[in-house]
Amino acid sequence: MSAPTTSAPFSQAVVRAMQKLYPRELADNSWDNTGLLLEAPFVPSRRQSNTALLTIDLTKAVADEAITLKSSIVIAYHPIIFRGLKTLTLANSQQQSLLRLASHGISVYSPHTAVDAAPGGLGDWLADIVTGTRTSDSESHEPTKGESNEDPFIEKKRPTYTLNHHPSQALLHFPKLPTTSTTTVPHRRQPVIPQSPELASHPGAGMGRIVRFNQPQPLPTLLDRIGKGLNNPKGFPIAIPQDKNISDIEIRSVGICAGSGASLLAGLDVDLLFTGEMDHHAALAAIEKGQVVISLFHSNSERGFLAEVLRGQLEETVQEEWAKVREEGKDNEELKEALAEEDFEIEVSEVDRDPYGIVVLKSEVEKA
Known part of the structure; x- marks a missing residue:
């Protein structure tokens, strides 16, 4: 009998944290595509690090970065899958990135407009900028x-x-x-x-x-x-x-x-x-x-939010959810090694950038 297929325990904790911070109900689901877009199977013998990588766009360069970091999951603000797919092939550059990530055990979650709508999310971050809420700069110029x-x-x-x-x-x-x-x-x-x-x-x-x-x-x-x-x-x-x-x-x-x-x-x-x-x-x-x-x-109206706000939010919320996941799986011998490591990292992509300069x-x- 084959063992049940599941994603990495740490990825599960990150998904729980994102859904807690930015529920899918807040997204404009009339057109948007949010949530867990790629759930990579967990292979205990090839365990990824407890790292989540934050990016606005999931490009080939960001996929390379995630693979180098041995990330468990990428949080890509923009959904890399927007419409229904009839095939997944290497001929399409975005599908190629998804296939490569899946082969390395890396999942992908996209929150998009849920982040825009949430209190304390992107809309409020931009409002904070124009009102001086997040700066100590002089009001006169x-x-x-x-x-x-x-x-x-x-x-x-x-x-x-x-x-x-x-x-x-x-x-x-x-x-x-x-x-x-x-x-x-x-x-x-x-x-x-x-x-x-x-x-x-x-x-x-x-x-x-x-x-x-x-x-x-x-x-x-x-x-x-x-x-x-x-x-x-x-x-x-x-x-x-x-x-x-x-x-x-x-x-x-x-x-x-x-x-x-x-x-x-x-x-x-x-x-x-x-x-x-x-x-x-x-x-x-x-x-x-x-x-x-x-x-x-x-x-560029979105990218600064990752480092200034989302990283800190996730560090705090993942801490809570990771503790719960570790407690829930403590009797699972197959997950014992994966659950033993308490530490984790929330990283912001160093290669993500707007296509325009x-x-x-x-x-x-x-x-x-």
Whole structure:
């Protein structure tokens, strides 16, 4: 009689922790595909390490990283399986990654929009950035020596070019910041679409966030907060009404959506649309209405959350769930060795990055 097939005990603890933090009920299940997308069989003779690897996108490079780390499970924010599959072959690069991971005993879990909707999740993280909740930066932004209020989109000298990717968040060594701060700008916030029916375990959940400031905020101040909150990326797109200058604009309200926000934020009566991605026509329609649009490149609106928030949440919750799994399996001789190790690691991918980089224009050095 063959032994029952199961996934690695540590992977089970991580899945329990993710479902506790970000229940699938919070996801937009009308189109999204969340949960345990790949459950790799556990082979006691080839045991993986008690390591979970966090990433936004599960690329070939991230799969290589997970295999090198001997991870038990990858938490990939974006689902690598989105639609039904009729085959699994090596001809498809994403399927190839899944097959390789399965062959190494590595499972894959994707939470996606459950993380967006949860209180304390991605929506609130972005709201914390624009309200100063997670920083101690000054609320005012005055030009420093050599800085100018002139239009930053006008390049006055012949440029040279360098391509810059926002670095993987694991390399940025985010400090553990307090969840509240005396510099928080007084405001009210609410979901764009509240969760219905509301989960008793996650009150206040819902898709997107609307922030309404008690006092208007200068747009340059918000740009400063966003830049610092995202660890100073090389740049990000902004669209403003054609009859305005950045220095003249004040923001009373912000609509927020991680990832692609055009459909969720459409028709919202706010001054600023803050998202990861918005198509040309949606942005044009917004500035024609007098709104400002800030987009961060799709996954750069999500990636910092892994290191700054999710890693800490998982370390605490997996600690609880791993203790339960070890207790439940203590009499199972086949799992004895796997359950003996109490320690575990939650790692953030060092190779995960947005597919787009930014070509930065630099003036040529003038001859002396």
